[in-house]
Amino acid sequence: MFSKACEYGIKAMIYIAQQEVGQRVGLKQIAQVTESPEAFTAKTLQILARNGVLVSFKGPTGGFSLSKDSSKINLAQIVKAIDGEEIFTGCGLGLEKCDASRPCPVHFKFASVRDGLSLMLHSTSLKELADGLDAGTVFLTQ
Amino acid sequence: MFSKACEYGIKAMIYIAQQEVGQRVGLKQIAQVTESPEAFTAKTLQILARNGVLVSFKGPTGGFSLSKDSSKINLAQIVKAIDGEEIFTGCGLGLEKCDASRPCPVHFKFASVRDGLSLMLHSTSLKELADGLDAGTVFLTQ
DNA sequence: GGTTTAAAAGACAATTTGGTCCTTATTAAA
DNA sequence: TTTAATAAGGACCAAATTGTCTTTTAAACC
Ligand code: FES
Ligand code: FES
Numbered sequence: 001m002f003s004k005a006c007e008y009g010i011k012a013m014i015y016i017a018q019q020e021v022g023q024r025v026g027l028k029q030i031a032q033v034t035e036s037p038e039a040f041t042a043k044t045l046q047i048l049a050r051n052g053v054l055v056s057f058k059g060p061t062g063g064f065s066l067s068k069d070s071s072k073i074n075l076a077q078i079v080k081a082i083d084g085e086e087i088f089t090g091c092g093l094g095l096e097k098c099d100a101s102r103p104c105p106v107h108f109k110f111a112s113v114r115d116g117l118s119l120m121l122h123s124t125s126l127k128e129l130a131d132g133l134d135a136g137t138v139f140l141t142q
Numbered sequence: 143m144f145s146k147a148c149e150y151g152i153k154a155m156i157y158i159a160q161q162e163v164g165q166r167v168g169l170k171q172i173a174q175v176t177e178s179p180e181a182f183t184a185k186t187l188q189i190l191a192r193n194g195v196l197v198s199f200k201g202p203t204g205g206f207s208l209s210k211d212s213s214k215i216n217l218a219q220i221v222k223a224i225d226g227e228e229i230f231t232g233c234g235l236g237l238e239k240c241d242a243s244r245p246c247p248v249h250f251k252f253a254s255v256r257d258g259l260s261l262m263l264h265s266t267s268l269k270e271l272a273d274g275l276d277a278g279t280v281f282l283t284q
Numbered sequence: 285g286g287t288t289t290a291a292a293a294g295a296c297a298a299t300t301t302g303g304t305c306c307t308t309a310t311t312a313a314a
Numbered sequence: 315t316t317t318a319a320t321a322a323g324g325a326c327c328a329a330a331t332t333g334t335c336t337t338t339t340a341a342a343c344c
Contacts, residue, residue, distance in 0.1 A: 001143070001229065001256075004302060007236035014247050027321070040303050046322065059311025062320045075248070087143065094149035095284045105156050105271040105280045106217070113259045114143075120251050129247040138247045142237045146332060169291070182333050188292065201341030202289045 006082040008036040009044040011140055013053070013078055017070035017126035018133055024063030035141045044082060051081035070130055076121035088118045148224040150178040151186040153282055155195070155220055159212035159268035160275055166205030177283045186224060193223035212272055218263035230260045 002010070011034040016025055027045065031038035045064055048054040055067050066073060079087065091098040092110035100107065132138040144152070153176040158167055169187065173180035187206055190196040197209050208215060221229065233240040234252035242249065274280040 058321045060319045103280050109262050113262050117255045120255050132247050138245050200291045204290045
C-alpha cells in the first residue's frame with residue numbers, strides 16, 4: 001500500500017508529534033523508537049523537511065520538530081510528500097490517467113475505495129494518533 | 143496499490159472473460175488488446191494458471207481460457223494469486239502482523255479502508271467487468 | 285513421423301526501491 | 315576559537331520488481 005519510506009515517515013512523524021511543542025528529537029532516537037533503519041529514515045525526514053511539514057536543526061541540541069501544530073498536520077500531507085499523488089488519484093489498473101469519462105472496468109468500484117482512503121488520510125491528524133500513543137491504546141512497534 | 147504484474151493480470155483476465163465460454167485466446171492477442179508487455183504478461187498468466195483460475199493449452203489452437211464461469215471468478219482471487227495476501231491483511235505501517243489486540247496508531251482507520259477494498263475485490267466478478275466492456279461503457283486502454 | 289504453432293521455463297538485463305556509508309555543512313557549547 | 319554534535323548530501327550497494335530473450339515442451343495438422 002505505502003512504500004517503506006512512507007511507513008517509516010509516518011511512524012517518525014507520529015513520534016515527533018508526541019513530544020511537547022517545540023521540543024526537538026534526534027534522528028537516532030526516532031529510528032530507535034520506530035525500529036526503522038537510521039540512515040534511510042534520515043533521507044525520508046529530509047524529504048518531509050523539504051516539504052515543510054517538518055523543521056530540522058543541526059548541531060548539538062539539533063533534531064527535528066513539527067513545522068506546525070500536530071492537529072494541523074494530517075496523514076495525507078505526509079503520504080503525498082513521500083509517495084506522491086498516485087495513491088490519491090491513480091487508476092487501479094494502471095491506465096495513464098483515471099478518467100471517469102473513459103473509465104477502466106474497475107473504475108467506479110475502485111475509485112470509491114480509493115476516495116475512502118483519501119478521505120481517511122486527509123481527516124486523520126497527527127494529534128489524534130499521538131494521543132492514542134499517549135493513552136497506551138496503540139503502539140509504534142510489535 | 144497493485145503491482146504491474148497484477149494490473150496486467152487483471153486486464154488479461156477481463157479480456158479472456160469477454161470471450162465465449164471455452165474459447166481460447168492467444169498471448170499475443172491478449173498483450174495487444176491490453177497494451178501490456180507480451181513476455182511479462184506470459185509470466186503473469188503462468189502464475190494465474192498455476193493458481194487454477196486459468197487454463198492454458200499449447201500448440202496450434204492453443205491459448206488461455208478461464209477455468210470456470212466468469213461469474214465464479216472474482217478480483218480477489220486474481221490479486222491474491224499475483225500479489226499475495228499483504229493487501230488484504232497487512233498493517234498500514236508495515237508492522238509484521240496487523241493485530242487488533244496490539245494495534246498500530248492507524249489500525250482502526252486503516253483496517254476499515256483495507257476491509258472495504260477487500261470486500262470490493264471479493265464481490266466483483268469477472269463477469270460484470272466483461273459485461274461493462276461489452277456494453278462499451280468501460281475500456282481496457284486509454 | 286515431421287513440421288509448425290504456442291505456452292512453459294529459465295537465464296538474463298534494466299529499473300526502481302530500499303538501505304548503508306562517508307564526507308560536508310552548520311550549530312551549540314566548552 | 316576550537317571541539318563536538320547533528321543533519322544534509324552524495325556515492326555507493328543490495329534486493330525486489332519489471333521486462334526481454336532464448337530454449338524447451340506439448341499439441342495440432344499435414
Ligand atoms: S480509470 Fe481506472 S480507476 Fe479510474
Ligand atoms: S496493526 Fe497496523 S493496521 Fe492493523
